Amino acid sequence: MRKLMQWATSRGDWQRSDFLALPTVDAQDDAMLQRWQVVVGGLALLLSRESPSGRSARFPHTMRLYQGLRQRLRQGRYVDASPELIGDVMHETASVADPLTTRCLRACFQASLGRDPDSALPSQFDARNTSRLQSQPTWEDTRRD
Numbered sequence: 001m002r003k004l005m006q007w008a009t010s011r012g013d014w015q016r017s018d019f020l021a022l023p024t025v026d027a028q029d030d031a032m033l034q035r036w037q038v039v040v041g042g043l044a045l046l047l048s049r050e051s052p053s054g055r056s057a058r059f060p061h062t063m064r065l066y067q068g069l070r071q072r073l074r075q076g077r078y079v080d081a082s083p084e085l086i087g088d089v090m091h092e093t094a095s096v097a098d099p100l101t102t103r104c105l106r107a108c109f110q111a112s113l114g115r116d117p118d119s120a121l122p123s124q125f126d127a128r129n130t131s132r133l134q135s136q137p138t139w140e141d142t143r144r145d
Contacts, residue, residue, distance in 0.1 A: 032111060035104040036079050040069040042101025046093060061088035083112040 025037045043066040047055055055063055065085055072079050086109045090102075097105070107117035 032108070032117065033079075035107050035117065036069060036073065038104040039101055039108060040066060040073060042098055042104070043069070043089075043093070046097055046101075059092050061085060062092050065089045079108075081108070081112060083109060086112055 025034050025041075027034075029037070043062055047059060047062060047066060050058065065081055068081065069079060086105060090105050090109060093102070093105070111117040
C-alpha cells in the first residue's frame with residue numbers, strides 16, 4: 001500500500017499534454033463549425049496518444065491540420081483547409097480515429113470540394129459489429145424447425 005501511495009503522489013512519467021483547451025461544441029453554432037470542432041477534438045485525442053517523434057513520423061498532415069484548426073477556431077476565423085490536406089488526414093487516421101471524427105472529417109472534405117456535406121453518408125464499416133460474440137450465429141439462427 002505504501003508503494004501505491006508513493007506512486008500516486010509522485011510525478012512519475014506524467015507530462016502536461018500539448019492538446020488542452022479545446023473549443024466547446026455549441027449547438028447554436030453553424031453545422032460546419034460544429035463539425036470542425038468535433039474534428040479538432042478527435043484529432044487532439046488521437047495525437048495526444050503519440051509521442052512527439054511518433055506524431056511527426058506517423059501523422060504529419062494530421063498535425064498540420066490540427067494546428068491550423070486550433071488557431072483558426074481560437075481566433076474565430078473561417079476554416080479553409082484544402083481538400084488535399086483533409087484527404088491526407090483521412091488516410092493517416094483511417095484506422096485510428098473514432099467514428100464521429102471520421103464522419104465529420106468526411107463531411108468537411110465534401111464541403112471543401114463544394115459538395116453537400118450532409119451527403120457524406122457513413123460507410124458500411126462505420127456501423128459494423130466488431131464484437132466476436134455479436135458476429136456469431138445465435139441458437140435461434142441455427143435451429144431448424
